Amino acid sequence: xxxxxxxxxxxxxxxxxxxxxxxxxxxxxxxxxxxxxxxxxxxxxxxxxxxxxxxxxxxxxxxxxxxxxxxxxxxxxxxxxxxxxxxxxxxxxxxxxxxxxxxxxxxxxxxxxxxxxxxxxxxxxxxxxxxxxxxxxxxxxxxxxxxxxxxxxxxxxxxxxxxxxxxxxxxxxxxxxxxxxxxxxxxxxxxxxxxxxxxxxxxxxxxxxxxxxxx
Amino acid sequence: xxxxxxxxxxxxxxxxxxxxxxxxxxxxxxxxxxxxxxxxxxxxxxxxxxxxxxxxxxxxxxxxxxxxxxxxxxxxxxxxxxxxxxxxxxxxxxxxxxxxxxxxxxxxxxxxxxxxxxxxxxxxxxxxxxxxxxxxxxxxxxxxxxxxxxxxxxxxxxxxxxxxxxxxxxxxxxxxxxxxxxxxxxxxxxxxxxxxxxxxxxxxxxxxxxxxxxx
DNA sequence: TTTTTTTAGGGGAAAAACCCCCTTTTTTCT
DNA sequence: AGAAAAAAGGGGGTTTTTCCCCTAAAAAAA
Numbered sequence: 001x002x003x004x005x006x007x008x009x010x011x012x013x014x015x016x017x018x019x020x021x022x023x024x025x026x027x028x029x030x031x032x033x034x035x036x037x038x039x040x041x042x043x044x045x046x047x048x049x050x051x052x053x054x055x056x057x058x059x060x061x062x063x064x065x066x067x068x069x070x071x072x073x074x075x076x077x078x079x080x081x082x083x084x085x086x087x088x089x090x091x092x093x094x095x096x097x098x099x100x101x102x103x104x105x106x107x108x109x110x111x112x113x114x115x116x117x118x119x120x121x122x123x124x125x126x127x128x129x130x131x132x133x134x135x136x137x138x139x140x141x142x143x144x145x146x147x148x149x150x151x152x153x154x155x156x157x158x159x160x161x162x163x164x165x166x167x168x169x170x171x172x173x174x175x176x177x178x179x180x181x182x183x184x185x186x187x188x189x190x191x192x193x194x195x196x197x198x199x200x201x202x203x204x205x206x207x208x209x210x211x212x213x214x215x
Numbered sequence: 216x217x218x219x220x221x222x223x224x225x226x227x228x229x230x231x232x233x234x235x236x237x238x239x240x241x242x243x244x245x246x247x248x249x250x251x252x253x254x255x256x257x258x259x260x261x262x263x264x265x266x267x268x269x270x271x272x273x274x275x276x277x278x279x280x281x282x283x284x285x286x287x288x289x290x291x292x293x294x295x296x297x298x299x300x301x302x303x304x305x306x307x308x309x310x311x312x313x314x315x316x317x318x319x320x321x322x323x324x325x326x327x328x329x330x331x332x333x334x335x336x337x338x339x340x341x342x343x344x345x346x347x348x349x350x351x352x353x354x355x356x357x358x359x360x361x362x363x364x365x366x367x368x369x370x371x372x373x374x375x376x377x378x379x380x381x382x383x384x385x386x387x388x389x390x391x392x393x394x395x396x397x398x399x400x401x402x403x404x405x406x407x408x409x410x411x412x413x414x415x416x417x418x419x420x421x422x423x424x425x426x427x428x429x430x
Numbered sequence: 431t432t433t434t435t436t437t438a439g440g441g442g443a444a445a446a447a448c449c450c451c452c453t454t455t456t457t458t459c460t
Numbered sequence: 461a462g463a464a465a466a467a468a469g470g471g472g473g474t475t476t477t478t479c480c481c482c483t484a485a486a487a488a489a490a
Contacts, residue, residue, distance in 0.1 A: 070424050074410075074417060099424060154436060167417030169476065183438050189479075199446090200416055200477075202382030208423070369466055384446065398468050404449075414476090415447070 003122050006032035006051035008040050008068060009084070010060040014107075018055065018084075021111045028118060037063030037071060044076070051079060053121055058085045058096070066099060073100040077166050078176075080121045084114075100214065152194060158212070160187040165204045165213045218337050219264065221247035223255050223283060224272035224299070229322075233270060233299075240330050252278030252286060259291070266294060268336055271316070273300045280311070288315040295336045299329075367409060373427070375402040380419045380428045 005028055007015050019030045031051050034040040037060070044050070054072060058065035065083060072079050081101040096104055102121045105114060153161065156177070163173045170188070174181040192198065195206040207213035220243055222230050234245045246266050249255040252275070259265070269287060273280035280298060287294050296316040311319055317336045320329060368376065371392070378388045385403065389396040407413065410421040422428035 070421075071411075073424065074412065074421050156437065165416065165420060167412050167414050167420070169414070171476085179437085180439060182440060185478085186438075188477085192478085198382050198478090199384070201380065201419055204416055204419065205380060205382070371467065386446085394467085395469060397470055400448080401468080403447085407448085413448090 002027060002029040003053060003118070004029055004031040004049065004051040005118075006030075006034065006040065006054045006079075008032075008034045008037065008054055008060070008065075009057035010035050011057075014057075021114065022055075022118075024111075025115050025118070035062075036060040037065075037068030040068060041071065050076060053080045053082055053102075053118060056081055056083050056101070058083065065096070069096060069099040069101055074167060082117055082121055153191070153212075157187050157191055160184060161191060161203070161207050161212060164188070164191075164200060165207060217242060217244040218268060218333070219244055219246040219266040220333075221245075221249065221255065221266040221269045221294075223247075223249045223252065223269055223275070223280075225250050225275040226272075229272070236329065237270075237333075240333070243333060250277075251275040252280075252283030255283060256286065265291060268295045268297055268317075268333060271296050271298050273298065273311070284311060284316055297332055297336055368406070368427075372402050372406055375399060376406060376418070376422050376427060379403070379406075379415060380422060 005022055007018050007022075007030060009015050009018070015033045019033065022028050022030050031049070032040070032043055032047065034043055039062075040054070054068075056065050056068060060068075063071075065085070069081055069083070072081060077100075081096075081099075082103040082105065083096045083101045084105060084107055085096075086107045103117045105117050159177060160173065163176055166173075168176070170184050171181050174184045177184065188200070188203075191203055195203055197203045197206055204213060220237055222233050222237075222245060224230050224233070230248045234248065237243050237245050246264070247255070247258055247262065249258055254277075255269070269283075271280050271283060275283075278286075280300070284296055284298070287296060292315075296311075297318045297320070298311045298316045299320060299322055300311075318332045320332050374392060375388065378391055381388075383391070385399050386396050389399045392399065403415070403418075406418055410418060410425075412418045412421055419428065
């Protein structure tokens with residue numbers, strides 16, 4: 001199945017241009033065109049399936065890229081974010097990566113770069129480093145790295161830990177993990193002991209402080 | 216003569232990025248690149264001159280930043296330690312300063328901050344007994360100092376939000392706030408609406424992402 | 431090959447969190 | 461001075477989380 005893309009940009013010409021470019025990649029498909037974050041949220045409700053990747057502009061009226069990124073991370077954490085901006089500013093890039101963006105490319109990039117970035121995100125959720133100044137990559141390790149595998153935790157426990165840091169209930173987490181809530185409860189209990197906490201909030205905070213959960 | 220720097224960090228990209236930045240400062244020179252504390256100790260023996268400052272990461276396999284700092288203080292006390300970490304946690308900072316670190320900055324600091332920190336250490340070379348010196352906490356000011364007040368939230372709500380990011384139950388939070396659990400429940404509900412979340416974990420994460428909660 | 435760990439799952443109960451609707455007093459703003 | 465917002469508190473309910481104790485297959489380690 002094709003990877004579904006949402007384009008969030010206030011310039012109609014830009015949106016259409018992007019859609020044309022992306023539709024020429026046969027493994028991707030544009031399923032949404034939105035003027036800003038608000039428009040994106042509204043359209044999401046009417047859509048049957050959730051997009052996999054949001055191509056997100058920063059400068060937009062009403063609800064800008066920062067707000068939109070924060071909203072996506074809170075409400076639809078499964079949607080990967082690729083920031084598409086005309087700003088080549090370290091501040092902005094780092095801020096966006098900290099907000100959970102999986103990638104950041106400039107608007108004057110070539111189509112191949114866009115495709116490579118999309119591929120990277122689709123495959124690993126990892127960042128394309130081509131466009132970035134190497135020193136900007138520092139923040140990637142913590143923000144995006146799957147490499148920060150928690151020592152002492154099993155695969156499933158790590159998986160659970162990531163999902164515990166979300167607005168989901170354990171039942172919903174169980175669905176995402178394709179297992180029963182009872183099994184999830186076992187992971188929870190094991191992690192409570194290992195990290196010496198008494199509540200889910202404590203667990204999440206411990207995970208963040210240990211660098212295992214990206215915020 | 217140039218001030219000699221040793222970089223101790225397990226990420227090659229990080230090391231190279233740092234070396235690039237530091238070599239651009241003409242008063243500093245990178246003389247060692249090490250993957251962890253063990254590597255540092257081994258390389259030290261082969262080196263004719265001792266570095267002046269160790270740029271030390273915390274999270275490393277084999278021999279982490281804490282162990283390395285302790286080793287340096289006992290075996291090579293003349294080497295100043297500048298901790299370079301992704302963790303903005305007071306616990307860790309204080310622990311490191313007690314171990315004899317001369318400074319502590321975050322990995323997402325700007326190059327100017329790195330240079331200023333190096334200058335501070337080279338010029339004054341203060342020690343661990345000055346750990347409450349505000350100069351040391353430059354990194355905190357940057358990411359933590361400004362955004363502590365939450366716009367749109369009342370005083371009590373902000374107070375509650377801070378406490379919600381802990382391993383305490385609402386009853387315990389109520390005790391700390393000297394009020395009833397029911398009142399606390401009101402704050403919770405108000406914040407859920409304002410931050411558009413459905414659970415306490417979601418609330419805490421939103422607060423962290425908004426910069427209102429320090430982790 | 432035996433043992434241990436991981437993964438998967440269940441029953442049942444108590445505690446905590448969550449939700450909606452409500453009152454009163456104090457502070458703040460216009 | 462009057463209106464609005466903030467602070468404090470409650471009733472009564474449902475849902476979720478937390479806890480303890482238990483089984484068993486599969487995978488990994490010894």
